[in-house]
Each structure stands twice: as structure tokens, then as C-alpha cells.
Amino acid sequence: xxxxxxxxxxxxxxxxxxxxxxxxxxxxxxxxxxxxxxxxxxxxxxxxxxxxxxxxxxxxxxxxxxxxxxxxxxxxxxxxxxxxxxxxxxxxxxxxxxxxxxxxxxxxxxxxxxxxxxxxxxxxxxxxxxxxxxxxxxxxxxxxxxxxxxxxxxxxxxxxxxxxxxxxxxxxxxxxxxxxxxxxxxxxxxxxxxxxxxxxxxxxxxxxxxxxxxxxxxxxxxxxxxxx
Amino acid sequence: xxxxxxxxxxxxxxxxxxxxxxxxxxxxxxxxxxxxxxxxxxxxxxxxxxxxxxxxxxxxxxxxxxxxxxxxxxxxxxxxxxxxxxxxxxxxxxxxxxxxxxxxxxxxxxxxxxxxxxxxxxxxxxxxxxxxxxxxxxxxxxxxxxxxxxxxxxxxxxxxxxxxxxxxxxxxxxxxxxxxxxxxxxxxxxxxxxxxxxxxxxxxxxxxxxxxxxxxxxxxxxxxxxxx
DNA sequence: GGCAAAAATGGACGATTGTCCATTTTTGCC
DNA sequence: GGCAAAAATGGACAATCGTCCATTTTTGCC
Numbered sequence: 001x002x003x004x005x006x007x008x009x010x011x012x013x014x015x016x017x018x019x020x021x022x023x024x025x026x027x028x029x030x031x032x033x034x035x036x037x038x039x040x041x042x043x044x045x046x047x048x049x050x051x052x053x054x055x056x057x058x059x060x061x062x063x064x065x066x067x068x069x070x071x072x073x074x075x076x077x078x079x080x081x082x083x084x085x086x087x088x089x090x091x092x093x094x095x096x097x098x099x100x101x102x103x104x105x106x107x108x109x110x111x112x113x114x115x116x117x118x119x120x121x122x123x124x125x126x127x128x129x130x131x132x133x134x135x136x137x138x139x140x141x142x143x144x145x146x147x148x149x150x151x152x153x154x155x156x157x158x159x160x161x162x163x164x165x166x167x168x169x170x171x172x173x174x175x176x177x178x179x180x181x182x183x184x185x186x187x188x189x190x191x192x193x194x195x196x197x198x199x200x201x202x203x204x205x206x207x208x209x210x211x212x213x214x215x216x217x218x219x220x221x222x223x224x225x226x227x228x
Numbered sequence: 229x230x231x232x233x234x235x236x237x238x239x240x241x242x243x244x245x246x247x248x249x250x251x252x253x254x255x256x257x258x259x260x261x262x263x264x265x266x267x268x269x270x271x272x273x274x275x276x277x278x279x280x281x282x283x284x285x286x287x288x289x290x291x292x293x294x295x296x297x298x299x300x301x302x303x304x305x306x307x308x309x310x311x312x313x314x315x316x317x318x319x320x321x322x323x324x325x326x327x328x329x330x331x332x333x334x335x336x337x338x339x340x341x342x343x344x345x346x347x348x349x350x351x352x353x354x355x356x357x358x359x360x361x362x363x364x365x366x367x368x369x370x371x372x373x374x375x376x377x378x379x380x381x382x383x384x385x386x387x388x389x390x391x392x393x394x395x396x397x398x399x400x401x402x403x404x405x406x407x408x409x410x411x412x413x414x415x416x417x418x419x420x421x422x423x424x425x426x427x428x429x430x431x432x433x434x435x436x437x438x439x440x441x442x443x444x445x446x447x448x449x450x451x452x453x454x455x456x
Numbered sequence: 457g458g459c460a461a462a463a464a465t466g467g468a469c470g471a472t473t474g475t476c477c478a479t480t481t482t483t484g485c486c
Numbered sequence: 487g488g489c490a491a492a493a494a495t496g497g498a499c500a501a502t503c504g505t506c507c508a509t510t511t512t513t514g515c516c
Contacts, residue, residue: 026494042361044272048474058495060476069474122360128416129357132350133270142420177417178433184416185409188356192370205406212440254463276504286465288506297504 027065027075029055034076039122043073043130070134077127077140080120085147087115092151099155100214103179104223106151107206110183111199121191145180152176159217175213182206255293255303257283262304267350271301271358298362305355305368308348313375315343320379327383328442328451331407334379335434336450338411339427349419373408380404387445403441410434 033055037046048069052059066072088109095105109115128141153176160168160175183206190197203222210218217224261283265274276297280287294300316337323333337343356369381404388396388403411434418425431450438446445452 040360042358044358044361047472049472059474059497060495061493062474063476064494125357128420129353130270130272131420132268133272145417145420174429174433174436177414177429178410178437181413181417181433182406182410183413185412185414186405188412188416189373189405189409192356192359192373201402201405205402205409208402208441209406209437213436275502277502287467287504288465289463290504291506292464295505 026055026057026061029057030061030065030072031076031079034072035080035119035123038076038126039119042122043126070136073130073134074136074140076123077137080123080127081140081144084115084120084124084144088148088151098223099158100217100223102155103152103210104207104218106148107179107183108203108222110148111186111202111206113199116187116190116199118194121187121194124187125191145184148183149176149180152179159214163216179206179210182209254283254285254289257285258289258293258300259304259307262300263308263347263351266304266354267347270350271354298364301358301362302364302368304351305365308351308355309368309372312343312348312352312372316375316379326451327386328445330383331380331438332435332446332451334376335407335411336431338376339414339430339434341427344415344418344427346422349415349422352415353419373412376411377404377408380407387442391444407434407438410437 030051033051034046037050037054041050048059048062051069051072052061055061062069062072066075088106091105091109092102095101124141124144127137131138131141153172156172156175157168160171165171186202186206189202204220207218207222208220211220216226258279261279262274265278265282269278276287276290279297279300280289283289290297290300294303316334319333319337320330323329352369352372355365359366359369381400384400384403385396388399393399414430414434417430432448435446435450436448439448444454
């Protein structure tokens with residue numbers, strides 16, 4: 001649903017800080033510059049000077065809008081995470097009915113040009129790795145897996161229930177863990193070799209794996225219509 | 229190989245790399261301290277002061293042994309990578325003959341307590357993410373996938389050749405990419421939730437996936453003896 | 457024990473970090 | 487147009503960064 005858009009006097013925002021810096025445009029400029037810098041030169045080298053240089057703004061803006069660099073990083077991670085989940089929801093809405101089609105939609109979303117590109121993969125990976133240094137980033141790094149996992153798990157549970165599995169919850173958990181791991185690993189693969197990465201091959205591999213375990217629901221090309 | 233003494237009168241002392249760093253003990257102490265620091269507080273916060281504090285040595289030692297922080301990071305990455313591959317080789321030697329047993333050995337090695345623990349996962353992930361900031365670390369981050377991938381690919385090619393697959397090389401590539409991705413993803417899973425991670429479940433998931441595609445070679449518990 | 461080389465020390469150094477604030481510029485309402 | 491509030495500026499500041507070197511301590515051979 002609609003989070004962080006306008007709502008001009010959103011007073012209750014965040015914790016109990018009294019003063020609310022409003023100007024939205026340069027706030028977003030700072031977030032964009034931060035994400036660009038992280039993607040391009042990494043979180044380590046993303047300094048305040050680097051950010052304001054990319055944003056074309058002055059030094060004090062970060063403190064004015066975010067009361068420090070750390071909050072800016074959190075805001076950037078939140079923005080990135082939110083964008084990711086909006087995309088997921090978008091693809092889910094367009095999916096045909098049936099659990100196997102929701103699973104297919106999520107997989108194809110995560111491998112599409114808009115869902116899997118160098119900027120996204122780099123920033124995601126950087127945030128993930130910075131969890132130790134900046135614990136407040138953890139929830140946003142974790143959300144990707146958590147939310148994606150939930151969608152997968154529900155869909156798999158439907159399937160295993162249909163199949164009459166004795167413990168559909170456990171089977172769904174295992175399938176989800178394996179599938180999320182494979183998707184995560186493909187992202188790392190893309191991160192390390194963006195030029196050699198083949199989206200079609202990646203999708204084929206994922207669906208071949210699913211077809212091996214759930215042949216009535218998945219084929220090599222994706223989800224199958226013929227679910228009893 | 230082992231030249232750690234003599235070269236006594238290499239007095240040129242210019243900025244060329246003529247002088248050989250001799251004292252091995254404190255050199256290793258620095259590497260260990262660096263890896264510990266990276267695992268514990270992350271690469272971002274691993275400063276020279278932090279390293280020498282953990283090592284119990286003095287400030288100048290880094291410059292004496294490594295001519296700078298960057299070379300120390302490279303040496304630490306190289307040491308970590310080397311240790312990983314020695315462990316892989318060890319497990320490969322002990323594997324029963326047959327490609328499916330080599331694959332099983334690699335998987336179990338990568339999921340064992342000695343192959344998958346918080347220190348290893350954290351440092352590996354940190355180095356992987358630092359590739360953008362420190363390009364000289366790239367080869368050592370890449371080696372893990374490359375070497376593991378080679379082992380898998382050869383074994384799978386044997387299997388697919390035995391099965392009379394029309395294009396055993398391509399099939400082996402796909403299987404390898406999927407399996408490496410899944411292993412990589414399980415590492416990330418462990419990284420984010422070391423307490424909740426279940427090694428037995430992880431192994432079961434991997435073998436269930438393999439069993440789905442290669443049922444004559446793998447069962448839910450691991451590799452099968454019955455490969456005609 | 458003497459003594460030169462090696463190993464190790466720890467402070468100086470300039471550069472850069474993130475924070476903060478006194479100012480200036482822009483905005484928006486009368 | 488005037489003028490107060492908001493937005494934006496850019497430099498001061500202490501702290502920390504990594505590098506480097508003059509010095510001291512330890513080592514090893516005669």
C-alpha cells in the first residue's frame with residue numbers, strides 16, 4: 001500500500017523526533033545519490049562528501065534532512081526495499097490464478113530486467129553485508145527474503161495440500177528454503193558476472209528444478225496449466 | 229618456495245618490492261587479526277588501529293610486512309581462499325569413487341561445521357562485497373565459485389554422459405549453475421540467520437532437488453550406490 | 457660479550473571522515 | 487514589495503583514517 005508518498009504534514013513519522021524536515025525533493029535526491037554511490041563504488045567509499053557531490057547539494061543537507069549519515073543510509077535501504085516489494089506485488093497481481101502461477105510470477109519478476117540489474121543487485125548486496133557495521137539496516141536486508149519466502153511458502157503449501165502430502169507445511173518450508181536459496185545464489189552469480197549472466201538459462205534451471213520435484217505443476221518453460 | 233631468510237644485503241630499499249618480508253609469525257598474526265575483525269565488525273570498520281589492537285602489535289608492523297593496509301587485505305583474502313580450497317580437496321580425496329559421491333562430498337563439505345561457520349561466511353561475504361571498492365580482492369572472491377563450479381561440472385558431465393544425454397556439457401552446466409546457486413544461497417541464509425540454520429534440513433533440501441532431476445544417482449539422504 | 461642486522465615500536469603527519477552551525481538564499485504569505 | 491519562515495549553503499571542528507620513519511628492542515652469529 002501507499003507508504004512514503006507526500007502526506008505533506010506527516011507528523012507522526014518515525015520515532016519521537018519533534019522537528020520534521022519537510023522538503024521532499026532534495027530528500028529524495030539525497031537518497032538517489034546515496035543508492036547510486038553505493039552501487040557504483042560500494043558502501044565503504046560512500047562518504048558524505050561523495051553523496052553531496054553526486055546530489056549536487058551542499059554539505060549541511062544531510063544533517064538537515066536526516067540528522068546524520070546513518071539515518072540517510074537507513075532511508076535509502078528502506079526506499080530500495082519498498083520499491084522491490086511494490087514490484088513483487090505488481091507481478092503477483094498480474095499472475096494467473098493458481099499457486100504455480102504465483103510462484104512463476106515471483107521467479108520471473110526476480111529475474112527480469114527491472115527486477116535484476118546491476119544497481120539493484122549491488123545495493124542489495126552492500127546493505128546485506130553492512131548489517132554487522134550498521135545493525136539498523138538489518139530489517140531491510142532481511143525483508144526481501146522474509147516477504148518473498150512468505151509468498152512462496154503459501155503457494156507451495158497449497159500445492160502440497162492438493163497433492164495430499166502428509167505434512168504440507170514442512171514440505172512447503174523445504175521447497176521454499178531451496179528455491180529462495182537458488183534465487184539468492186543466482187543474484188550473487190549475476191553480481192559477480194553481470195555480463196555472462198543468461199536470464200533465460202537461469203529461468204530454465206529454476207523451472208527444471210521445480211519440474212523435477214513437482215512435475216504436475218511445472219515444466220521446463222514455467223508453470224503448467226494442467227493442475228488437476 | 230620457502231625463502232624466508234637470507235637476501236641479507238638487499239639494501240636498495242627503494243620503493244620497489246625488492247625487500248622480502250621475513251618474520252612469518254607476526255605476519256600470520258596480522259592476517260588472523262584482520263580476518264577476525266572483518267568477521268566481527270565488518271570490513272568497513274576494520275581499520276589499521278583495530279587490526280593492530282587485536283594483533284597486539286604496533287602500528288608500523290602493517291607497513292613493515294605488507295607495505296600498506298591494502299596488501300594486508302589481499303593477503304588475508306588469499307589465506308582464507310587457500311584454506312577453503314584445501315578443505316575442499318581434503319573432502320574430495322576421501323570421497324568414494326563415482327561422480328555422485330564427489331558431488332556429495334563437496335556439498336557436505338560446504339555444509340559442515342568446519343566449512344560453514346560464522347567466521348567463514350562473514351569474511352567471505354565481506355570480501356565478495358568489497359570487490360567494487362578493492363578490485364584486487366576480486367580473484368579470491370571469485371575462486372570459490374570457479375573452483376567449486378569446475379568440480380561439479382566435471383562430475384555432472386560424467387553422469388550425463390553415462391545417461392546418454394545428447395548434450396552432456398550443456399546439461400552439466402545447467403545443473404552446476406543451479407547447484408552452486410543453491411549452495412551460495414544457503415550460505416546467505418546461514419549468514420543472516422546463523423541460529424535458525426539447520427544443516428540437516430539444508431542437506432535434505434539439496435539432495436531432494438538432485439534426486440528430482442537425477443533419481444538414479446541421488447536420494448533424499450545423499451548419493452546412491454546404484455549407478456549402473 | 458660485542459655488534460650488526462632484523463624485528464618491532466609508537467608517534468608525527470597530512471588527508472579525510474562525519475557533525476554541526478553561523479550565514480545566505482529562496483520561498484510563500486500579507 | 488516587505489518580511490518572516492523555510493531551505494540551502496559551505497566552512498569550522500575534532501576525530502579518525504592510513505602512511506611513514508626515527509628510534510628502540512630483540513635476534514643471531516663471531
